[in-house]
Amino acid sequence: xxxxxxxxxxxxxxxxxxxxxxxxxxxxxxxxxxxxxxxxxxxxxxxxxxxxxxxxxxxxxxxxxxxxxxxxxxxxxxxxxxxxxxxxxxxxxxxxxxxxxxxxxxxxxxxxxxxxxxxxxxxxxxxxxxxxxxxxxxxxxxxxxxxxxxxxxxxxxxxxxxxxxxxxxxxxxxxxxxxxxxxxxxxxxxxxxxxxxxxxxxxxxxxxxxxxxxxxxxxxxxxxxxxxxxxxxxxxxxxxxxxxxxxxxxxxxxxxxxxxxxxxxxxxxxxxxxxxxxxxxxxxxxxxxxxxxxxxxxxxxxxxxxxxxxxxxxxxxxxxxxxxxxxxxxxxxxxxxxxxxxxxxxxxxxxxxxxxxxxxxxxxxxxxxxxxxxxxxxxxxxxxxxxxxxxxxxxxxx
Numbered sequence: 001x002x003x004x005x006x007x008x009x010x011x012x013x014x015x016x017x018x019x020x021x022x023x024x025x026x027x028x029x030x031x032x033x034x035x036x037x038x039x040x041x042x043x044x045x046x047x048x049x050x051x052x053x054x055x056x057x058x059x060x061x062x063x064x065x066x067x068x069x070x071x072x073x074x075x076x077x078x079x080x081x082x083x084x085x086x087x088x089x090x091x092x093x094x095x096x097x098x099x100x101x102x103x104x105x106x107x108x109x110x111x112x113x114x115x116x117x118x119x120x121x122x123x124x125x126x127x128x129x130x131x132x133x134x135x136x137x138x139x140x141x142x143x144x145x146x147x148x149x150x151x152x153x154x155x156x157x158x159x160x161x162x163x164x165x166x167x168x169x170x171x172x173x174x175x176x177x178x179x180x181x182x183x184x185x186x187x188x189x190x191x192x193x194x195x196x197x198x199x200x201x202x203x204x205x206x207x208x209x210x211x212x213x214x215x216x217x218x219x220x221x222x223x224x225x226x227x228x229x230x231x232x233x234x235x236x237x238x239x240x241x242x243x244x245x246x247x248x249x250x251x252x253x254x255x256x257x258x259x260x261x262x263x264x265x266x267x268x269x270x271x272x273x274x275x276x277x278x279x280x281x282x283x284x285x286x287x288x289x290x291x292x293x294x295x296x297x298x299x300x301x302x303x304x305x306x307x308x309x310x311x312x313x314x315x316x317x318x319x320x321x322x323x324x325x326x327x328x329x330x331x332x333x334x335x336x337x338x339x340x341x342x343x344x345x346x347x348x349x350x351x352x353x354x355x356x357x358x359x360x361x362x363x364x365x366x367x368x369x370x371x372x373x374x375x376x377x378x379x380x381x382x383x384x385x386x387x388x389x390x391x392x393x394x395x396x397x398x
Contacts, residue, residue: 037167037206041155041378042317042327045069045173045200045289046148049089049370049393053359054332055350056374057314059296060261061334062239065137068144068179071237071263071296072194076181081140084368084397091372091391092129099127099156103166107218115215119164126378127156128387142182148175155378163211168220170205171286189242196235202272203228203279204286223280229272233289237263257300265292293318308336326384327353327377353377355386368397
């Protein structure tokens with residue numbers, strides 16, 4: 001997909017040995033503990049195309065394998081098991097391939113002036129890509145297991161410092177997780193709780209690269225710039241569906257069937273303190289995951305013909321350094337259709353961090369195709385800026 005030229009063989013071998021086949025991620029710019037690029041975005045772990053299509057509002061829904069990382073309480077309510085074996089997912093903004101190709105082309109000429117011109121012509125531009133492969137989820141009613149060897153993103157931003165700079169922030173997370181859900185007997189509704197235990201090995205890059213450096217070497221990810229480490233952490237979640245009275249002021253809610261959810265993610269948040277030095281023997285510790293609080297709600301609308309419709313509203317990432325109401329607000333709608341058990345899917349629309357999202361999935365026997373477009377906030381409160389990503393995922397789902 002993206003051509004990262006001249007990544008040294010020993011480095012590539014080490015990366016591949018733990019599923020790190022590239023190390024990329026979400027950038028934009030409170031100051032990073034490692035590196036010299038300021039990062040004002042909120043990096044998300046364990047996202048799914050389905051959730052992204054409806055504005056990444058999934059805390060109150062949590063009814064498929066994605067519940068493991070959005071709200072594990074949803075596992076207690078699964079009516080049947082699901083296995084999702086990802087072949088690949090890839091997402092990028094439309095400007096990314098051309099810009100990366102231009103950097104590679106100019107670097108082959110070793111022309112500093114051309115590289116300066118290229119960066120100056122892209123001042124303020126932001127370029128994003130996200131790739132995953134061979135991710136596997138096995139969920140059953142009340143429990144789930146996930147192995148995510150590759151979840152990598154790359155964010156590039158052209159800025160003016162002492163001359164034009166290419167700012168790079170990258171994450172690659174390899175994750176093993178186990179989740180469990182329980183239904184709890186209560187009067188006046190249905191209450192579920194859940195927990196996810198996860199081990200994450202992260203590779204992280206944070207670097208500003210000058211035009212002079214790029215002119216002679218287009219390899220933007222170098223081992224000596226890496227931070228890496230492992231952490232073990234957990235998430236806790238709740239789901240509550242109230243019993244709607246048949247009469248009285250709240251009786252109208254019987255037409256909406258609300259469910260409310262809450263999640264605490266990264267409960268321990270003690271950092272990536274175990275460093276195996278897979279990438280580089282002198283690598284540092286990445287930034288912490290940061291403890292976050294999410295709340296959400298889902299409203300079921302009456303079924304019609306082959307359609308099942310619902311709406312959802314979340315406020316997520318409260319407690320994160322870069323949280324603002326705009327970045328934390330997620331809302332969407334989903335329209336599921338089912339013709340046969342082997343032929344079904346859904347359409348989705350939403351708002352993620354103030355930007356429009358849309359998604360589609362089609363399940364054809366065991367093959368599933370997900371398509372989504374979404375935008376994320378990569379700027380500051382005073383200077384908001386979005387980067388729009390178009391993503392496709394192919395998987396076996398049964």
